[in-house]
Amino acid sequence: MYQISELAAKVGLSRTALLYYEKQGLITGHRLDNGYRIYSDKDLQRLRLIQQLLAGGLTLQECKICLEAKVDRQLLQSRLQALDEEIEQKQQSRQLLASMLGEGDLKAWHANLDKLAPDAHLEWLIKQGFNEKEALRLKWLSKDMNEHDLYIADFMKVFETLERWGPGSEVDTQKALSLVPSTAVNILEVGCGKGLATQVLAEHSEASITAVDNEQVALDRLAQRFEQQGLSARLATICASMTELPFSDESFDLIWAEGSAYIMGIEKALMQWRPLLPKQGCLVISDLVWKTDNPNSESVEFWKHNYPDIQPVATRIEQMKHAGYRVVAHFPQSKQAWLDYYGPLGERAKELESAMPNSAALKDIKHEVDICSQFAAEFGYHFFVLEKI
Structure with missing residues (x-):
């Protein structure tokens, strides 16, 4: 007792x-x-x-x-099901916490969060200690906080000797500029990179050009080249984020963004940059689009993870009209522009294989070259010449 x-x-x-x-x-x-x-x-x-x-x-x-x-077997089965669901949720929670401590892969989590809440995702990354430039790269390149520094270092090593950081050609840039319905006086180029398009804009217009990029090294090279050519008086370079451009409304009559607006999202760029233009001011954007209604499953899977917002041309045009623009003209980027980028990139990746055998960045780049070579007919960049209404 x-x-x-x-x-x-x-x-x-x-x-x-x-x-x-x-x-x-x-x-x-x-x-x-x-x-x-x-x-x-x-x-x-x-x-x-x-x-x-x-x-x-x-x-x-x-x-x-x-x-x-x-x-009561039914009662026990109900409890068992609830317990299984709770265990699954707890396991997911554990995996996330472990990944955030560097013990797992955060890529899927980043990709899903960027789809559900892109602005909050970017703000959160910045609070984790990344500057905005690093956070934007994290969103679109490594998608893993724990591997980010090494991934970016390897990524930049691949590209450091390449002239182009994306598909493009002087011929396409000149063609797009010729379709702009008015003569530009003040041009804002967003995401200018090494300034290959900037050079064409300067050679085929009399406009003053403000070139914005978040890579100061690229801006320094651009400024040096313009100075050597006696064009520095027409160029201003600003290291800033495309998501927070430091300009007042109606500052430019032409905004130029070749292959860069996707970083912040095309629809967001259309809305956020629009106030910088006066009425009938123009915006030229190039973006990756589907060329077919029935892409191969490998293409779909690749872009689902690397550019989930890829759209057909017709969808982009509707978005542009909805954002308050008239579509003046549009055309596909030339095949040569595609080859001029992926050809040298593929050769550079092969060159570094022995020196970087375990590089995740090099592996991803090689995979991109394979997909973009094998299925080049299914997707590609497309130029849109728009006028603010």
Whole structure:
């Protein structure tokens, strides 16, 4: 026989809990003449059985039902299903926490969050210690905070000797400029990179050009080249994010963005840059689009992870009209522009294979070259010449 304090110590419960169990009819105490309550070994064993049932996820009331009647299999199956769902959720939570500590892969999590809440995702990355330039790269390149520094270093090593950082050609740039319906006086180029398009804009217009990029090294090279050519008076370079351009409304009559607006999202760029133009000011954008309604599954899978917002031309045109633009003209980028980028990139990747055998960045670049060579007929860049209305 056990006094209530002794029973509480054996089962690890409080005196208050045992009195509640007794009130619910789960155990039965007897009061002695001296006023003490005592419990039998049967009560002790029932409590231990109840504790096992509670550990299985049953409520106290459900434990009582199990003790007093045949086990309700439907009840147990329901509890088992709920427990399985809870375990799955807990496992996902554990995987996320482990990944954030560097013990797993965060790519899928980043990709999903960027789809659900892109602005909040970018803001959160910056709060983790990345500057905006690094955060934008993290979104579109490594998608893993823990591997980001190494990935970016390898990525930049591949591109450091290449003239082009994306598909493009002087011929396409000149063609797009010729389709702009008005003569530009002040041009803003967003994401100018090494300035290959900037050079064409300067050679085929008399406009002042403000070139914006988040790579100061690229801007320095551009400024140096313009100075050597005697064009520096027409060029201003600004190292800034395309998401927060430091200019007042209606500052430019032409905004130029070749292959760069995707970083912040085409629809967001269309809306956010529009105030910088006066009425009938123009915006020229090139963006990756589907050329077919039935792309190969490999193409779909690749772009689902690397550019989930890739759209057909017709969809982009509707988005542009909805954002308040008139589509003046549009045309596909030339095949030569595609080859002039992926040809040298593929050769550079082969050149570095032996020196970077375990590089995730090099592996991804090689895969991109393979996909973009094999299925080049299914997707490609497309120029859009737009006028603000």
